[in-house]
Amino acid sequence: MLAFVLRRLIQAVLVMLTVAFIAFMLFQYVGDPVTNILGQDATPQQRQQLRADLGLDSPFPVQFARFVGNAVQGEFGLSLRQGRKVSSLIAERLPATLELALLAALMALAIGIPMGVYSALKRGTFASQALMTVSLIGVSLPTFLIGILLILVFAVTLKWLPSFGRGEVVAFGPWTTGMTTIDGWRHLVLPAVTLAIFQLTLIMRLVRSEMLEVLRADYIKFARARGLSDRAVYFRHALKNTLVPVVTITGLQIGGLIAFAIITETVFQWPGMGLLFIQAVQFADIPVMAAYLCLIALIFVVINLVVDLLYFAVDPRLRVERAAAAH
Amino acid sequence: MKRIAPWLLTVAFACTATLSHALTLRVSNQGDVGSMDPHSLNEALQLSFDINIYEPLIERDKNMGLVPALATKWTQTSPTVWRFDLRPGVRFHDGTPFTADDVVFTFKRAAGDGSDMKGYTNPIKEVRKVGELAVEIETTAPYPILPDTLTTLGMMSKKWCEENKAEHPVDRRKGIENTASFKANGTGPFRLKERQPSVRTVLVKNFNWWGKVDGNVDEVVFTPIGNDATRVAALLSGETDLMEPVPLQDVERIKAAGLNVLQGPELRTIFLGMDQKRDELLFSSVKGKNPFKDVRVRRAFYQAIDEETIKSRVMRGAALPTGLMVGAAVRGFQADMNKRLPYDPEAAKKLLADAGYPNGFEVGMNCPNDRYVNDAAICQAVAANLARIGVKVNLMTETKISYFPKILRRDTSFYLLGWTPSTVDSHDVLSSIIATPNEKGQGQFNLGAYSNPKLDELTLKIQSETDQKKRNDLIREAFKIHQDDVGHIPLHQQALAWAFGKNVQLTQLPNNYMYFKWVTLKSM
Numbered sequence: 001m002l003a004f005v006l007r008r009l010i011q012a013v014l015v016m017l018t019v020a021f022i023a024f025m026l027f028q029y030v031g032d033p034v035t036n037i038l039g040q041d042a043t044p045q046q047r048q049q050l051r052a053d054l055g056l057d058s059p060f061p062v063q064f065a066r067f068v069g070n071a072v073q074g075e076f077g078l079s080l081r082q083g084r085k086v087s088s089l090i091a092e093r094l095p096a097t098l099e100l101a102l103l104a105a106l107m108a109l110a111i112g113i114p115m116g117v118y119s120a121l122k123r124g125t126f127a128s129q130a131l132m133t134v135s136l137i138g139v140s141l142p143t144f145l146i147g148i149l150l151i152l153v154f155a156v157t158l159k160w161l162p163s164f165g166r167g168e169v170v171a172f173g174p175w176t177t178g179m180t181t182i183d184g185w186r187h188l189v190l191p192a193v194t195l196a197i198f199q200l201t202l203i204m205r206l207v208r209s210e211m212l213e214v215l216r217a218d219y220i221k222f223a224r225a226r227g228l229s230d231r232a233v234y235f236r237h238a239l240k241n242t243l244v245p246v247v248t249i250t251g252l253q254i255g256g257l258i259a260f261a262i263i264t265e266t267v268f269q270w271p272g273m274g275l276l277f278i279q280a281v282q283f284a285d286i287p288v289m290a291a292y293l294c295l296i297a298l299i300f301v302v303i304n305l306v307v308d309l310l311y312f313a314v315d316p317r318l319r320v321e322r323a324a325a326a327h
Numbered sequence: 328m329k330r331i332a333p334w335l336l337t338v339a340f341a342c343t344a345t346l347s348h349a350l351t352l353r354v355s356n357q358g359d360v361g362s363m364d365p366h367s368l369n370e371a372l373q374l375s376f377d378i379n380i381y382e383p384l385i386e387r388d389k390n391m392g393l394v395p396a397l398a399t400k401w402t403q404t405s406p407t408v409w410r411f412d413l414r415p416g417v418r419f420h421d422g423t424p425f426t427a428d429d430v431v432f433t434f435k436r437a438a439g440d441g442s443d444m445k446g447y448t449n450p451i452k453e454v455r456k457v458g459e460l461a462v463e464i465e466t467t468a469p470y471p472i473l474p475d476t477l478t479t480l481g482m483m484s485k486k487w488c489e490e491n492k493a494e495h496p497v498d499r500r501k502g503i504e505n506t507a508s509f510k511a512n513g514t515g516p517f518r519l520k521e522r523q524p525s526v527r528t529v530l531v532k533n534f535n536w537w538g539k540v541d542g543n544v545d546e547v548v549f550t551p552i553g554n555d556a557t558r559v560a561a562l563l564s565g566e567t568d569l570m571e572p573v574p575l576q577d578v579e580r581i582k583a584a585g586l587n588v589l590q591g592p593e594l595r596t597i598f599l600g601m602d603q604k605r606d607e608l609l610f611s612s613v614k615g616k617n618p619f620k621d622v623r624v625r626r627a628f629y630q631a632i633d634e635e636t637i638k639s640r641v642m643r644g645a646a647l648p649t650g651l652m653v654g655a656a657v658r659g660f661q662a663d664m665n666k667r668l669p670y671d672p673e674a675a676k677k678l679l680a681d682a683g684y685p686n687g688f689e690v691g692m693n694c695p696n697d698r699y700v701n702d703a704a705i706c707q708a709v710a711a712n713l714a715r716i717g718v719k720v721n722l723m724t725e726t727k728i729s730y731f732p733k734i735l736r737r738d739t740s741f742y743l744l745g746w747t748p749s750t751v752d753s754h755d756v757l758s759s760i761i762a763t764p765n766e767k768g769q770g771q772f773n774l775g776a777y778s779n780p781k782l783d784e785l786t787l788k789i790q791s792e793t794d795q796k797k798r799n800d801l802i803r804e805a806f807k808i809h810q811d812d813v814g815h816i817p818l819h820q821q822a823l824a825w826a827f828g829k830n831v832q833l834t835q836l837p838n839n840y841m842y843f844k845w846v847t848l849k850s851m
Contacts, residue, residue: 034732043771046445047735082524083362083497083508089524148556155564163560164355164552165526269552271526279359279525279553282697284728 008308012301019297020071023290024064054080067290076291081283086291089276095176096166097265097272101257103192108199109250115200116207117239120215131204138201147194147267154190162187164269191268195261199253206249210242217241248307255303259296349545350848352831354841355558355570359525359551364507365481366436367496369443369749374479375840376549379530380420381481381513384411384430385474389834389845391656391751393474397425397482397514406469406793407452413460417537419484420511420518427456432485434464441496446749447476469791471798475658475750487512516540516844517547525551530843542833542846559826562586568831568848571841573824575643575700581826590822592647594654594837595747596756597699599709599816601625601740604776608740610691610721618688619740619775625813627678630671631716632709634818641704645822651806652746652756654820656837659753659802664810667817675716687717692741694722695730699745700821706743734774742774745821751838753802757786761809777814 034047034056051057055066070076076086115135119128155163167187169176178184214220215238223233262274269275273292280288361373365381378386384398398411417425431454438448452467466473488494488507497505511519516538517530530547532540550567552558555574561567563584573581578588601619602608608617618624634648650667653660679687694706703724710720720741725733734742748755763778764770769786785805792798809815823839832847 044735078497078504081361083367084504084524148560151557151560155566156560159564162566163564164557164566165550267554267557269550269554269557271523275525275553282726282728 005309008305012305015301016294016297017068020068020290020294021064023293024067025060071290071294077287079280079285079288081280081285081288086287089288090273090291090295091174092176093271093273093276096270097258097261097274099177099179100188100191100195100264100270100272101254101261103188104195104199104257105250105254107192107196108203108253111196112200112203113207113243113246116204117211117234117242119204120208120211121234123212132208135201135204138197139205141197143194143198143263144267146197147190147264150190150194151267161190163190166271191264191270194267195257195264199257202253203246203250206246207242210245211238214238214241251303251307255296255300258299350543351546351548352544352569352843352846352848353548353550353567355550355552355561355567357551357553357555357558357572360528360549362497362508363511363519363522363528364493364496364505365483365513366442366444367508369446369479371747371839375838376528377481377511377513378479378515378840379517379547379843380511380515380519381483382515383480383482384413384477386478387836387838387840389836391836391838393478397430401474403793404463406791407466409464409466409473410457411462411464413462414537415460417514418535419487419514420533421484421487423484423486425482425484425514426459427462429482429485430454430462431456432488433480433482436483436488436494436496437480439495443496444480447480450476469793471791471793471795472658472750472752472754475752479749481513481515483507484512520546538844540844542844543848544843544846547843562826562828565828569825569827569833569846571823571825571839572700573826575645575824578643578645578824578826586826586828587831588824588826589833589835590645590824591835591837592654592656592820593747593823593839594656594751594820595699595745596649596652596654596820597646597702597705597743597745597818598652599628599818600742600744600773600775600777601628601815602737602775603778603814608690609738610740612689612719613684618682618684618690621682622813623678623682624684625816626668627675627682627716628713628718629668629675629813629816630678631675631718632712632816632818633670634667635670637705637708638819641701641708642819642821645700645824646819647822648819649817650810652760652809652815652817653748653753654837657748657751657753657756659799659806661803661806664803664806668813672712672715679716679718684717687719689719689721690741691721691723691739692743693730693734693739694724694743695727696724698727698730699743702743702745705818709743737774737776739774744772744774746772747838753806754786754789757782757789757802757805761805761814762786775815777812779808779812779814782808782814 034051055063074087078084079086079089082089115131119131122128151163154161165187166178166184168181168183169178170180178188220233220238223237261272262278264270265272265274266278276288277292280292356372358372360376361368361370363377363380365374365377382396384396385393385401386396388394395414397414397417399414400412401409403409413425413427413430419425434448434451434454436442437444438451450466450468450470450473452465455463455465457463464473491506491510493505493507497508509522509524516533516536518533520531521527521529528549532545552561558570559574559577559581562570562581563586573588581588602617603619605617607615608619611618638644638646638648647654648667650665651661655662679685692706692710694703696703706722706724710722713720733739746756746760758769759772761773761777762770762783763780764773764776782805785801789798789801789805792801823835823837825835827833830849832849834842834845
């Protein structure tokens, strides 16, 4: 067990280093922040001086080594655009993104699973066909379009919900939340729905097909033969077995929700990490971009690690397979 | 009909939205104000916002004229020395009195490390305290436009800066944050109440302000909304009162919704430049010589461009075609000379043939796609126009972050640029854009290195000529030479567009500064 965990940790470190390297290499091509930092009236000497002071003129390996050395200590320097510590910028923005992603994930699960079960059990009825069609739209419409449409309907036409921002937030130490005020909730609804729709339809379709699969299994037939009620068959036996892959997918999707909330955050001016990242890209704010990519990679690596460990604990078959594969 | 329940819930939420009695102006902009520090970045949005908190010695009135702000009077005591009498009884927001020490300190700060305002302080040799409420500014050479350059420099408190370790603007190189980036203590009509970068910034009225407020706003909430559609939606739904810039395609829609759109010409002139220095262009089919060295070719390019169509199609009317490199609000603008060469593809073809290119040639063109209004589309239109006279343009459009370093290295043959004279004076354009590039920073943005020694001489004279009439004649002469040479191809001044609710009354300046003290909110 310990050897397995260690091996996974080493792999995780390698993945992180690779991501950092690729990210850092990409930054060589995003352009030069110096023109943005200095105004139009700066002299070439001033530009050259700043480039040297920021370390942008050292060779690539030197820049990279310096970067990794600082990153390990959680230090990414000052944002070129805002002149503030990148670590505190990210700490400020993290709660907004996590709140949004978690609410979206909860919505997706709470609505997606029942819808999936329903459309599996009532296969062929009009209602379940309608659900399937609607879900197809949910899967295929791009997020920004859904966001804009929701804004158009609920903010501009009906004027029920706000179109941008987080509204009133309450701070608990370093953590800020909009979930304790009505204004905060009103601001959460549209972005959370926008972010949830894709996941919701994905989960619904996944649950449906898994459920159909499980319902064909022998043990369901035996359960019926024993004379168990439909309710017990569907929800105690079938649904439980359906949920194993759903839980796995959801875990991984949470990482995706956090990382790819970028579009939703841009559309709703949601002050989370995605928006921070986009603003950084537009300015070639390299420290912020590097920190963001590394953090997202870390989130994925940690989630994967946890999922792997859970498998390891839950499924005895894996232990055998992994031992075999490790030769 | 189960769906109705959550809808009703949201209606209930909407009704409980707080109603505030203070008059709050909610403003949104495409980007955030970079910093609260008035010296850290020489950029229009930041200067415009911070000037509501930090006041300069001299400021602009609603017609861009100069009026006293923190200085009540200024006189030139010798060609290089100016005396400024400071306004008595002014206090900073923290209560400290404003004195000559603060002025001396501010100029030192603006000229020091980390400051982006050095362009304004460079001509200044020394700032001396000559009394508790008087200073003298000595320039290195006669500098008649000194008062103009002072209008963008906000005065800071010496005591406050020292107490908060903000004697210098934030130095990104040293990795130490700076209080002045997110706190503020000025003398202006508004005080900073709350600052959440990229989320919201709140200003409240300074009831102890020395001046008379020509508006009634008690509080200003500034929110950056990057996405165009969302920014428009927030205005239409009444969540914001005022926003800029307005995407051109939404102007009609906003007007149709019963809101106001105010469009005025900006100071910025959009123009094309051509490499006239290299003996062979970097990106062209012509080898062994540089076609742009021939004035007939430059003239042919000029006459081939259909600016009126660019104005009506690409800019949807929101542009002012120009024959000069400066707009109407800039000192030295010559109304009678503001005529473009006529659009005439036939004449252009003939000029090209006379110059030895009857079948045209190929040339590479560089263009930004996220810096000016519809910049990439303008370049596409120009390329299409030039195709008609046989010139094949290989257009390369890219983001400003990669575009500017490239053209500043002069890795270009043909490019598009926009320029706002920060002093609102023609000399700025002559010296930055038109003069021959030299070691002293002259012609720094003359990226095609257009050069005419006569013009350089005039530019130097204009810099130190103090007689306004003579100076204007010199500027006239300089512009005439530049027009005859077709040194650059001016296209237009893009329009500023602000949109706001029916309850808002305001004043728009051509430098795009937004003074909240001039905003009046009517009750509806």
